[in-house]
Amino acid sequence: MMSMPCNNPFLRKFFLSWVFVFATAMSLMGSTPPQPGHGDSLQTHGAHGVESKQIPEEEQPSKYIIHHLMDSHDWHITDFGETSVALHLPWIIYNSEQGFQFFSSTHALEEDPNYMVSHDNVYYIQGEVTVDPHEAEAHPERYIVDHKDHKVYAKAQNVTIIDFSLTKTGLQILIVGLVMVLIFTQIARTYKKRDGLAPKGMQSFFEPVILFVREDVARPNLHGQHDRFMPYLLTLFFFIWFSNLFGLTPLSSNITGNTTITAMLALMTFVMIVINAKKEFWMHILWFPGVPIWMKPLMFIVELMGFITKPAALAIRLFANISAGHFMVMSLISLIFILGDYGRSPWGAIGIMPLSIAFSIFIFVVEVLVALVQAFVFTLLTAVFIGQAIESHDHGHDEAHAHH
Amino acid sequence: MEAIAGAGIGAGLVAIGAAMGIGRLAAAAVESIARQPEAAGDIRANMILTAAFIEGVALFGEVICLLAVLK
Numbered sequence: 001m002m003s004m005p006c007n008n009p010f011l012r013k014f015f016l017s018w019v020f021v022f023a024t025a026m027s028l029m030g031s032t033p034p035q036p037g038h039g040d041s042l043q044t045h046g047a048h049g050v051e052s053k054q055i056p057e058e059e060q061p062s063k064y065i066i067h068h069l070m071d072s073h074d075w076h077i078t079d080f081g082e083t084s085v086a087l088h089l090p091w092i093i094y095n096s097e098q099g100f101q102f103f104s105s106t107h108a109l110e111e112d113p114n115y116m117v118s119h120d121n122v123y124y125i126q127g128e129v130t131v132d133p134h135e136a137e138a139h140p141e142r143y144i145v146d147h148k149d150h151k152v153y154a155k156a157q158n159v160t161i162i163d164f165s166l167t168k169t170g171l172q173i174l175i176v177g178l179v180m181v182l183i184f185t186q187i188a189r190t191y192k193k194r195d196g197l198a199p200k201g202m203q204s205f206f207e208p209v210i211l212f213v214r215e216d217v218a219r220p221n222l223h224g225q226h227d228r229f230m231p232y233l234l235t236l237f238f239f240i241w242f243s244n245l246f247g248l249t250p251l252s253s254n255i256t257g258n259t260t261i262t263a264m265l266a267l268m269t270f271v272m273i274v275i276n277a278k279k280e281f282w283m284h285i286l287w288f289p290g291v292p293i294w295m296k297p298l299m300f301i302v303e304l305m306g307f308i309t310k311p312a313a314l315a316i317r318l319f320a321n322i323s324a325g326h327f328m329v330m331s332l333i334s335l336i337f338i339l340g341d342y343g344r345s346p347w348g349a350i351g352i353m354p355l356s357i358a359f360s361i362f363i364f365v366v367e368v369l370v371a372l373v374q375a376f377v378f379t380l381l382t383a384v385f386i387g388q389a390i391e392s393h394d395h396g397h398d399e400a401h402a403h404h
Numbered sequence: 405m406e407a408i409a410g411a412g413i414g415a416g417l418v419a420i421g422a423a424m425g426i427g428r429l430a431a432a433a434v435e436s437i438a439r440q441p442e443a444a445g446d447i448r449a450n451m452i453l454t455a456a457f458i459e460g461v462a463l464f465g466e467v468i469c470l471l472a473v474l475k
Contacts, residue, residue, distance in 0.1 A: 066474070313460070320463030321456075377456045
């Protein structure tokens with residue numbers, strides 16, 4: 001391994017800039033234009049008449065990234081050459097005709113002639129029909145096309161199915177919940193055992209965090225009632241923090257990068273606001289005091305929109321931050337594959353590899369910080385919104401009334 | 405094709421907006437730490453918090469650009 005000429009700053013800059021130039025030059029030289037009709041891998045659908053590269057579908061970066069970010073009924077762990085090691089999760093389907101049905105894996109579901117699985121969605125079908133695939137795609141409520149066998153199936157019309165399966169995301173939530181229960185019951189037991197002594201071990205790590213949530217997040221915003229809301233705020237904070245961190249580790253699934261999960265968290269906050277809101281809060285939304293009467297309907301619309309969008313913004317902020325980080329890391333890694341032309345120009349891949357991996361590591365470190373900061377921001381805004389809802393008459397409205 | 409072009413331009417604009425906002429925030433924060441070094445811890449905490457809000461708004465725009473490409 002080359003040793004860097006360390007003590008001369010000019011030589012160090014020179015050396016690093018040469019590494020950069022070399023890497024860029026290798027990757028630019030390495031990428032070859034697509035060769036039509038070359039190779040024997042699957043032909044991808046050419047978009048808008050452009051010549052398409054012969055890339056197997058599962059290696060295309062956009063599909064790979066989306067597949068990684070989305071939920072799935074099989075927890076794919078690794079591939080040993082041709083065989084893939086995956087944990088197959090069960091399907092639990094509620095059929096309006098036949099009640100609950102259980103299938104032990106996607107394979108078992110595909111064997112059943114009444115169901116068809118396509119892109120991780122399940123459909124209840126009546127049978128195969130001979131309809132032109134393009135015609136079938138124009139009527140998606142009646143037909144479903146299986147792109148692998150090029151068959152068209154008719155959907156059963158008066159049967160609704162609801163998918164209640166335990167997917168990868170569901171299992172990951174249970175794992176995070178289990179970890180949280182184990183950690184916090186252990187901490188509670190340690191507190192009881194070491195009453196009056198200095199904290200030790202896991203307790204000494206979590207105590208400043210819990211006190212931070214109480215003193216800097218709950219107490220300033222909740223006007224004296226913070227003890228009521230501390231369990232909810234602490235649960236929210238640690239659930240989001242641990243879920244974000246779990247999403248960054250290799251074998252785990254990414255749950256906060258899923259809009260359903262963040263929407264549910266925001267819905268919990270919304271429910272907390274609605275349950276605890278005092279009459280004054282509702283007055284502010286429905287009949288805003290202190291403005292001329294012709295403005296009150298306008299203020300109603302504005303306040304109502306604000307009331308709905310504040311929790312929605314919480315959900316989108318968390319989802320976008322976490323999935324953007326994952327997206328960037330996977331895009332940088334996919335860049336190695338793109339510039340290496342999927343195996344056809346190894347020097348292209350080797351050239352971009354140091355830069356790509358360095359940037360990926362940098363973004364990973366930023367993502368660890370973002371995991372904590374986003375949990376903190378979600379909890380802080382929840383505390384602020386609940387504080388606004390439970391605010392009683394004595395605080396903060398004397399100035400508005402004094403003007404009249 | 406136009407959707408992809410629009411999404412690309414939109415993502416670039418979003419990045420410009422976020423960079424401008426966080427740049428101003430960082431300038432003000434660093435200047436106030438220079439004025440009063442004892443308050444550095446408080447200022448740093450507030451800086452990270454407000455940077456998360458600005459980044460949140462930027463990522464709202466990113467999500468819309470992604471939706472434009474993927475649908």
